[in-house]
Amino acid sequence: MPAASTAGEVTLSVNGVSKYFGGVRAVDNVSVDIPKGSIFSIIGPNGAGKTSLVNMISGFYTPNTGSIVFHGEDITALRPNERAERGIARTFQNIALFAGMNVLENLMLGRHIHMKSNLLKACLYWGPNQREEIRHRARCEEIIDFLKLNDLRKQSTGALAYGYQKRVELGRALALEPDLLLLDEPMAGMNSEEKEDMARYVLDVNEELGTTIILIEHDMGVVMDISTRIAVLDQGTKIAEGTPAEIQADPAVIQAYLGTSH
């Protein structure tokens, strides 16, 4: 189980956020605290509001009510890029890579928030700019090694198999060196072997790099195996939260997933 998990300290707290689309309450007054170093999974049936919640954390949506506090700072009003600079990275449910670029270039792109050079400086080959480039390349190579993408370094991502594209996307998110990583269905559409690999990488990221992870995933086997804590959403509200064992035994969850007998 995640070794980096420290009791008490909270990386992110979501306080009573709601998001309405017209009359639809996609997320309704949800509060969660994400403990530092945890793998925190958010599960729930389709349309339960999982992705909306993640979009509010990463800044794509602004909540109608409530606040989001990251490392003690209220980030509710910040734009997505400002949140990224503070250490929140995400991957997308649908792959959003630059298909024409190779794996390394996609990862280097993830480093952009750490790059200091401006366009003018970048026109000079030598000097601080080159040193900076080398430093970032080295970091990207470490990620390539971490995710075992060595043989695909120079392959254009558009031509890669689905499972690899997902892995590259994870790599690009890691290139930001985030404190908090939001993974939106990283295992969707994968076969069991690819899922197993991905689960291994998610665990490795958590254990080796100490990154706190929020995971949205449909595969219950994976969620129960790797999560530290789980929150269950149903129709926009949080119906349960706890350890995997507690969630599996929770009557409200069973009802939401299996329905009641009449």
Place this chain on the structure above:
Amino acid sequence: MTNADTLGALLLENERTRPTKPAIREKDLGIWRTYSWADYAGNVRDFAMGLAKLGFGPGDKLCVAGNNRPRLYWAEMAAICLGGTAVPVYQDAIATELKFVLNNAEVKVIVAEDQEQVDKILSLRDGLTGLEYLVYDDSRGMAELADDPTIMSFEAVQAEGVAYGQANPAAFETAIAAVKPTDIAFMVYTSGTTGNPKGVMLSHANMVETARTFLANEDVRESDDMFSYLPLAWVGEAMYSTTVSLMCGCACNCPESPETFRRDGRELGATGFVAAPRSLEMILSEIQVKANDASGLKRWVFNTFRDVAVEIENRKAEGQPISLGMKLKRAIGEILVYGPIRDQYAFRRARWVYVGGAPLGPDSFRFFRAMGINLKQVYGSTEVSGLVTLQTDKQASPDHVGTPCDGIDVKIAENGEVLIKSAGVFQGYYKNEDASREAITEDGWFRTGDAGILESSGQLTIIDRAKDVGKLVDGSPFAPQFVENKLKFSPYISEAVSFGHEKPYVCAMIAIDMNTVGNWAEKLGLAYTNYMDLTHKQEVRDLIVEEIKRINPSLPEVSRIKRFLLLAKDLDADDAEVTRTRKLRRGFIAEKYAPVIDAFYNGGKEVEMATEVTFEDGRKSMLDTRLTILEAA
């Protein structure tokens, strides 16, 4: 050349005489990183002192498990410098195989490359009696094992070693000076085509003298680059990478990973190679597939100039003159075809390429020579430190394995078996007196187990394993490997097992080459799901029937394939059907496929077979298959 007679002394000599010369490189994080001989010796020294601190001393065994990484080479050398023995194992060995070797060798310290190897070893831990410490190279995923005092990182052992070295300044040099040439440096487990693997004990003198013989016969320079891509557990790696590099100061180069070794090899452009036939065959079939997929013009260019080059090669072999026109065509082909192929497949700077371990088909052999690659044969076995005969540049031929090197005596026993006496003959099998006595005659000749002919011109020809050469019921001789090699020359056939001893005719089980046959099927628009599905396709069966009909005329009439079948899976070392170096384990196969063999000779058309498949983690499952027997003649 050097006079040092132990591997440790050689290392110290290199540290002294060529401290800044590159000794070993590895591609790591996308960049080739170079370690000089001073770095090499320094790392070995620190690790050796760390081992000494842990109580590792003369006679102790250290096992390395993993891909070719500098640290694994250093760990081997550290153990050897302390008077211990390095026991390299195959990185893909399954847990049960590993357990046998580790216990048989009484391994005290294991140096494992990464989490995968560590997990495999930990899964066996309770059954490993002599194991005291587990050292890992890559620290990824090891955090949860941090509390275990017997599991340590490579750096931690080296750090201990630095402190120990400061307290005992000359300890490393003293330890090396105490090592005698007769001490065992390497213990390499033979793949063992029968029974359990046996630990072949190779002394410092075995290694050093054999490398000396090799260097006397081949042009290896201090500035050379070797490509260390073969498994550490293969005697060739210990000999042609580690020892040869120590002897002449050339550099070993480790690829980034097994997946990238092709590209890394091309970047490096090694100056010399020792290759297994299997890897050359794979390159050839890849070239053929790519040529077939190319556009019409490109295909024409490739085929035309390949034919020219092969024709020239054949004429040379027969001593016929080569016309000016052909030479001209060859010059054009050099620019259009041969040069680019050498470049793509990492042979651009290679002055010599030795193929050994198993025979390579004459067609494949001539193809590579025709492409301008100086391909030659080497013959040797683990028990003779990997070297008996070499071909000189002029001798290169697929028909024999060359002349015995100076200082290596070869004779043919009455039963046709090749016997060898040399400085490289091993010190016996570890803890296996009976096998040792059987393998070495009283007057010191090693029985290779190969049946061979020594020509009056001095060239040695290997026919087959002596015990495999049999007779058909009518008394005509039958050499199964000879038949199988002919079959394997087909690009569509990956493995073959032939039967005929004490039988009326010859039959064969054939494993198709998934890559080429799959490609062929796609071209025809045949849909298939997996290997087994392919073998059930009538078109594929017809294809192989045609291949066999084409091959049969090149076999002696009595040895021609009459009936055969396509296996539902390739032969696999995990299923114990072949050894890790892909030699057939005939006895085991005959037992496992007994119903098939019966059906071959009782006229049966179909065999129901439950085959056991072993997965990498040692799990097994049963595969029910219906195999159809096909007629070839």
